[in-house]
Amino acid sequence: MKLQTATRLGLYAILELARDPNRTLSAAELGERFGVSTHSLAKVLGTLSAAGFVQGGRGASGGYRFTGNRRRITLMDIVALFEPAPGRRAKEPGEDTEIGSALQRVLTEIDEIAEATLRSVSLETMLRRPN
Amino acid sequence: MIEIRPAEPADLSAIAALDARLTGQAKAVYWQDMLARYAGGPPERHFLVAETSRGVLVGFVAGEVRAWEFGQPPAGWVFAIQVDPRQRLKGAGSALFDALAARFKAQGVTHVRTLIDRKDHLILSFFRAQGMTAGPSLQLDKVL
Numbered sequence: 001m002k003l004q005t006a007t008r009l010g011l012y013a014i015l016e017l018a019r020d021p022n023r024t025l026s027a028a029e030l031g032e033r034f035g036v037s038t039h040s041l042a043k044v045l046g047t048l049s050a051a052g053f054v055q056g057g058r059g060a061s062g063g064y065r066f067t068g069n070r071r072r073i074t075l076m077d078i079v080a081l082f083e084p085a086p087g088r089r090a091k092e093p094g095e096d097t098e099i100g101s102a103l104q105r106v107l108t109e110i111d112e113i114a115e116a117t118l119r120s121v122s123l124e125t126m127l128r129r130p131n
Numbered sequence: 132m133i134e135i136r137p138a139e140p141a142d143l144s145a146i147a148a149l150d151a152r153l154t155g156q157a158k159a160v161y162w163q164d165m166l167a168r169y170a171g172g173p174p175e176r177h178f179l180v181a182e183t184s185r186g187v188l189v190g191f192v193a194g195e196v197r198a199w200e201f202g203q204p205p206a207g208w209v210f211a212i213q214v215d216p217r218q219r220l221k222g223a224g225s226a227l228f229d230a231l232a233a234r235f236k237a238q239g240v241t242h243v244r245t246l247i248d249r250k251d252h253l254i255l256s257f258f259r260a261q262g263m264t265a266g267p268s269l270q271l272d273k274v275l
Binding site: 116120121 | 258259
């Protein structure tokens with residue numbers, strides 16, 4: 001499964017911050033930890049902040065801390081902030097043909113399994129037993 | 132304080148009532164049959180209940196060690212687990228799972244397996260929290 005860069009960064013950031021909710025980390029510190037650009041992480045942290053999962057910010061040096069519930073927030077909650085929902089994506093050319101709809105049924109099956117997996121893994125589960 | 136013990140025939144009404152409340156489907160005959168086959172049955176079969184210090188049944192789990200199902204080496208299968216919603220997040224489900232897993236392990240198996248409705252995110256999350264991940268098999272269906 002291929003995740004968009006923002007999704008992957010969002011997951012890195014939320015999991016790192018959720019490891020210790022009392023700790024504050026800046027976009028620069030998180031960027032250094034994962035070897036990614038501060039600018040990209042700052043945008044991602046803004047999205048996580050707007051969703052209420054983290055608090056803080058104000059500039060690249062501003063720190064963020066986790067403010068959510070590790071047991072309630074799942075990987076899907078984070079993925080859904082950055083990826084289009086399976087049911088909301090634009091229709092692809094040829095999808096209404098017999099072959100196109102048969103292919104779409106297989107792709108939908110894959111989407112459903114991926115979504116079930118992401119919805120079933122909480123941040124708590126990830127941090128307790130990294131798989 | 133939750134205590135885990137083997138199920139007894141006298142637990143039938145509490146088990147059937149809890150399941151009916153949670154699933155919306157009464158299956159008294161099914162649970163009677165499960166208890167008859169699993170409670171006090173062959174050593175590879177297990178039916179455990181969780182109860183409070185006051186003796187109130189708040190959950191149950193049933194499972195069995197099965198060999199060569201679908202070509203797989205012996206493994207412990209979890210067939211059913213239910214916990215009273217009022218008692219959830221207090222460790223009853225984990226205690227039931229751990230007790231069943233310990234029995235499986237004592238019988239020499241190294242894996243525990245189950246099947247779950249992929250849209251039932253609550254139970255999927257529970258098993259994930261117990262450390263379970265996707266297994267080696269994929270379940271397939273066909274409408275007949």
